[in-house]
Amino acid sequence: MIKFPKPTVEQFFRSYVISNFTVSPNEDRLLFSSNISGTMNIWAMNLPDQYPYLFAHQDESSNFLKFDPEGRYVLAGFDRDGDENYQIYAVSPEGGLPQPLVTGESEEKYFYSHLSEDGERLYYVTSKDNPSFLNTRVRNLETGKDDLVHEGELGPTPLSAVSEDEKSFVFSTTLANTYSIAFVKTEDGVFDLTPDREKVHVSGGATFVADNTIYFVTNYESEFNYLAKFDLTTKTFDKVLEIENESIEDLKYDKEQEQFYLVTEKGVTDYLYRYDVKNGTLENIDAPVDVIEKVQVAKSGNVYILGRSAVIPHNIFKYNESGWKQITANRVLGVSPEEMVDPEVVTYESFDGMEIEALLFRAKPENDNGHTVFWPHGGPQAAERKFYRAMFQCLLNRGYTIFCPNFRGSTGYGSSFVKLVEQDWGEGPRLDNVYAIEWLFEQGISSPERLFLVGGSYGGYMALLLHGRHPEYFKAVVDIFGVSNLFTFVNSVPDHWKPIMKRWLGDPEKDRERFEKDSPITYLDGMEKPMLVIQGAKDPRVVKEESDQIVDKLRSEGREVEYLVLDDEGHGFSKKENEINVYQTMLQFLEKHQTVSQKV
Numbered sequence: 001m002i003k004f005p006k007p008t009v010e011q012f013f014r015s016y017v018i019s020n021f022t023v024s025p026n027e028d029r030l031l032f033s034s035n036i037s038g039t040m041n042i043w044a045m046n047l048p049d050q051y052p053y054l055f056a057h058q059d060e061s062s063n064f065l066k067f068d069p070e071g072r073y074v075l076a077g078f079d080r081d082g083d084e085n086y087q088i089y090a091v092s093p094e095g096g097l098p099q100p101l102v103t104g105e106s107e108e109k110y111f112y113s114h115l116s117e118d119g120e121r122l123y124y125v126t127s128k129d130n131p132s133f134l135n136t137r138v139r140n141l142e143t144g145k146d147d148l149v150h151e152g153e154l155g156p157t158p159l160s161a162v163s164e165d166e167k168s169f170v171f172s173t174t175l176a177n178t179y180s181i182a183f184v185k186t187e188d189g190v191f192d193l194t195p196d197r198e199k200v201h202v203s204g205g206a207t208f209v210a211d212n213t214i215y216f217v218t219n220y221e222s223e224f225n226y227l228a229k230f231d232l233t234t235k236t237f238d239k240v241l242e243i244e245n246e247s248i249e250d251l252k253y254d255k256e257q258e259q260f261y262l263v264t265e266k267g268v269t270d271y272l273y274r275y276d277v278k279n280g281t282l283e284n285i286d287a288p289v290d291v292i293e294k295v296q297v298a299k300s301g302n303v304y305i306l307g308r309s310a311v312i313p314h315n316i317f318k319y320n321e322s323g324w325k326q327i328t329a330n331r332v333l334g335v336s337p338e339e340m341v342d343p344e345v346v347t348y349e350s351f352d353g354m355e356i357e358a359l360l361f362r363a364k365p366e367n368d369n370g371h372t373v374f375w376p377h378g379g380p381q382a383a384e385r386k387f388y389r390a391m392f393q394c395l396l397n398r399g400y401t402i403f404c405p406n407f408r409g410s411t412g413y414g415s416s417f418v419k420l421v422e423q424d425w426g427e428g429p430r431l432d433n434v435y436a437i438e439w440l441f442e443q444g445i446s447s448p449e450r451l452f453l454v455g456g457s458y459g460g461y462m463a464l465l466l467h468g469r470h471p472e473y474f475k476a477v478v479d480i481f482g483v484s485n486l487f488t489f490v491n492s493v494p495d496h497w498k499p500i501m502k503r504w505l506g507d508p509e510k511d512r513e514r515f516e517k518d519s520p521i522t523y524l525d526g527m528e529k530p531m532l533v534i535q536g537a538k539d540p541r542v543v544k545e546e547s548d549q550i551v552d553k554l555r556s557e558g559r560e561v562e563y564l565v566l567d568d569e570g571h572g573f574s575k576k577e578n579e580i581n582v583y584q585t586m587l588q589f590l591e592k593h594q595t596v597s598q599k600v
């Protein structure tokens with residue numbers, strides 16, 4: 001019979017991202033933001049099962065989607081070429097071209113926060129007039145009247161929740177990724193949701209279940225986020241529910257059934273639960289994916305999730321008493337999950353005896369080229385998890401094994417572990433990476449002749465630092481928008497990040513010595529291996545100057561550095577053409593530097 005060849009790397013280039021979704025109030029339509037046409041746009045499906053069609057054309061990423069409860073419009077946020085200066089647009093319910101609604105100067109940000117039950121008042125958070133701490137305003141969509149609701153102070157202070165009577169407002173002030181204070185502003189005054197704001201903790205996910213009762217998640221006096229409650233009548237805080245060794249990261253309320261859907265994070269995997277508020281019962285729901293990125297509960301009680309697994313790209317699923325149903329059919333061109341690689345979860349011991357978890361994607365024997373890609377993740381207060389990355393499956397198809405350590409500072413292992421990277425970007429986490437590499441050598445998985453180093457953002461920073469300080473471990477290095485110089489980085493981040501920089505990274509004056517020691521640019525002499533640097537010109541988080549300076553300095557010393565700049569991208573590659581260019585350039589670079597005897 002007709003025989004088909006095994007999947008080629010080009011097939012993995014043809015998988016698409018779904019970055020957000022919403023379902024209409026009567027569940028007759030699903031909207032989602034995706035690059036299925038090559039650029040990010042808003043697509044629609046008439047439910048239950050109809051073919052997707054283009055709903056709104058803007059050629060930009062959308063950070064939120066919201067249906068007017070009365071069906072008169074759809075709201076969406078767009079930035080420009082990845083600059084993350086999101087502004088708010090309205091789209092006709094029939095779809096079309098988004099119309100500017102709450103917008104301003106190109107460098108200003110306007111984030112959607114809340115829409116009143118009648119769809120007439122839009123609450124939003126803006127950098128206008130308060131770029132570091134952010135202000136909350138409300139716009140009457142009928143009259144155009146626009147009022148200040150809250151002026152942020154101390155740190156960026158977005159609006160988190162609004163009571164149904166629109167008399168109480170929950171805000172949260174971010175002082176660090178590991179420290180945010182939630183408070184409620186009412187006609188009676190302002191009250192913190194947790195007992196002591198001086199104790200370092202985070203609070204999030206505030207939800208009014210009644211005008212006087214707020215549920216939220218916090219890790220106040222705990223390692224992991226749990227469900228808590230604040231009673232506005234008695235002004236009391238109570239712990240409601242904790243799940244051992246799991247951190248509740250998202251909660252969505254089903255008002256009709258009086259139950260919460262909770263997403264917890266444990267290491268590299270997420271879990272989904274249903275919690276019944278009336279009788280206090282908790283039920284685990286087996287999810288179809290390992291990582292859940294968004295949950296929406298419809299009035300009917302149907303639950304919609306957006307998620308992915310290592311071998312399943314982004315898809316949207318619906319859950320009810322009949323079980324799960326996959327709504328979107330996003331798949332890798334002609335490749336089944338079985339033909340991809342699911343990672344092993346392994347652990348190794350670091351320099352101080354701490355146990356570090358990592359993902360090991362082993363190339364299939366028929367593809368194996370003997371080389372390994374070492375991938376320190378970005379963030380750094382994030383983690384490498386069991387989610388689909390087209391880049392990983394491309395590399396695996398070409399025969400590379402991939403190793404991803406969740407070094408100290410990663411999320412998913414408790415708040416003490418996350419804090420270990422604060423004011424220590426380059427010592428403890430670097431040594432965790434060094435011990436991971438030694439472990440790979442001890443296990444016979446890799447050797448210095450067969451190891452490549454690739455990282456993005458903080459991962460790019462770590463790639464540069466490891467390259468400069470430990471070049472003997474690697475054949476070649478790829479830095480994707482990595483921080484190269486802590487002195488320049490600390491001053492170039494977005495304005496609303498600036499209030500957290502001291503706690504996160506440190507003070508360039510007081511910590512001068514440490515900044516010097518932990519800046520990759522200090523170790524130019526060590527950077528002797530071939531390097532590829534990739535950068536989005538519009539990146540607002542790690543600006544192009546971070547890559548320019550390392551490339552210029554290395555080139556002036558005659559080192560081998562390739563430099564790929566994408567003019568219309570920010571902190572990531574959203575346009576398919578650019579993504580393919582990045583993968584092809586990276587694959588060619590790695591191929592060029594493979595150990596000759598091992599090339600397949």
Ligand SMILES: CSCC[C@H](NC(C)=O)C(=O)N[C@@H](C)C(=O)N[C@@H](CO)C(=O)O
Nearest residue numbers: 156174177378379380457458496497541
């Ligand atoms: C006002 S908070 C600014 C920091 C930000 N926090 C959140 C909650 O988003 C943050 O940690 N961002 C990182 C995910 C990030 O973009 N880090 C860069 C630079 O290190 C990266 O991707 O590694």
